[in-house]
Amino acid sequence: xxxxxxxxxxxxxxxxxSVINCTYTDSSSTYLYWYKQEPGAGLQLLTYIFxxxxxxxxxxxxxLLNKKDKHLSLRIADTQTGDSAIYFxxxxxxxxxxxxxxxTTVTVRA
Amino acid sequence: DAGITQSPRHKVTETGTPVTLRCHQTENHRYMxxxxxxxxxxxxxxxxxxxxxxxxxxxxxxGYSVSRSKTEDFLLTLESATSSQxxxxxxxxxxxxxxxxxxxxxxLTVT
Numbered sequence: 001x002x003x004x005x006x007x008x009x010x011x012x013x014x015x016x017x018s019v020i021n022c023t024y025t026d027s028s029s030t031y032l033y034w035y036k037q038e039p040g041a042g043l044q045l046l047t048y049i050f051x052x053x054x055x056x057x058x059x060x061x062x063x064l065l066n067k068k069d070k071h072l073s074l075r076i077a078d079t080q081t082g083d084s085a086i087y088f089x090x091x092x093x094x095x096x097x098x099x100x101x102x103x104t105t106v107t108v109r110a
Numbered sequence: 111d112a113g114i115t116q117s118p119r120h121k122v123t124e125t126g127t128p129v130t131l132r133c134h135q136t137e138n139h140r141y142m143x144x145x146x147x148x149x150x151x152x153x154x155x156x157x158x159x160x161x162x163x164x165x166x167x168x169x170x171x172x173g174y175s176v177s178r179s180k181t182e183d184f185l186l187t188l189e190s191a192t193s194s195q196x197x198x199x200x201x202x203x204x205x206x207x208x209x210x211x212x213x214x215x216x217x218l219t220v221t
Contacts, residue, residue: 004152008150031208035212041214041215042114042200042212042213042214042215043153043200043202043212044212045209045210045211048209088152088153090153092208096141096204096208097155097158097168098153098155098210100152100153100154101152102149102150102151102152103152
């Protein structure tokens, strides 16, 4: 089956940029997603990118996709304390099912 | 907010007891999913449904069953709970654009 990998932890200073990385294995993935999970809450769809795109920008969020290397990243500009959360990368296969990475816990320090 | 609620939100139960978790949606979506979330594993699909009485297994379905007798409700049952089923359970719906939206989760502890 599919396998999505992420680093588990990231610590960033408030105001700096955060970059969360993800690698996936299913070359037929059509969409790749980033979800955010705040403590005690469900997953919130943050953004996504279609597989024929290289980049997508949405306010403070930038998604970069390197399809050749099967590498996805999420950049958060001007990171704020409210950005502290777990971020999950997910790929969507042909059957529309999602495969998730283990999640990256982002801690924003003052 | 995709109109998804889960109940109960927290449950503690003993090994060997049956447990049923409920997912309720208000927007008439056809597809519904049950995931479990465990540290180091992200979310893993347990079962999903593509309509009333239409369900299929996910990657970690052993020890779980589901039922969907109405569009709005998707039930997950642990017939005989084990400690390995201690987890946080999330329900999700798939909307018409194929995006999945999640409920708030149920934290289940099996002692």
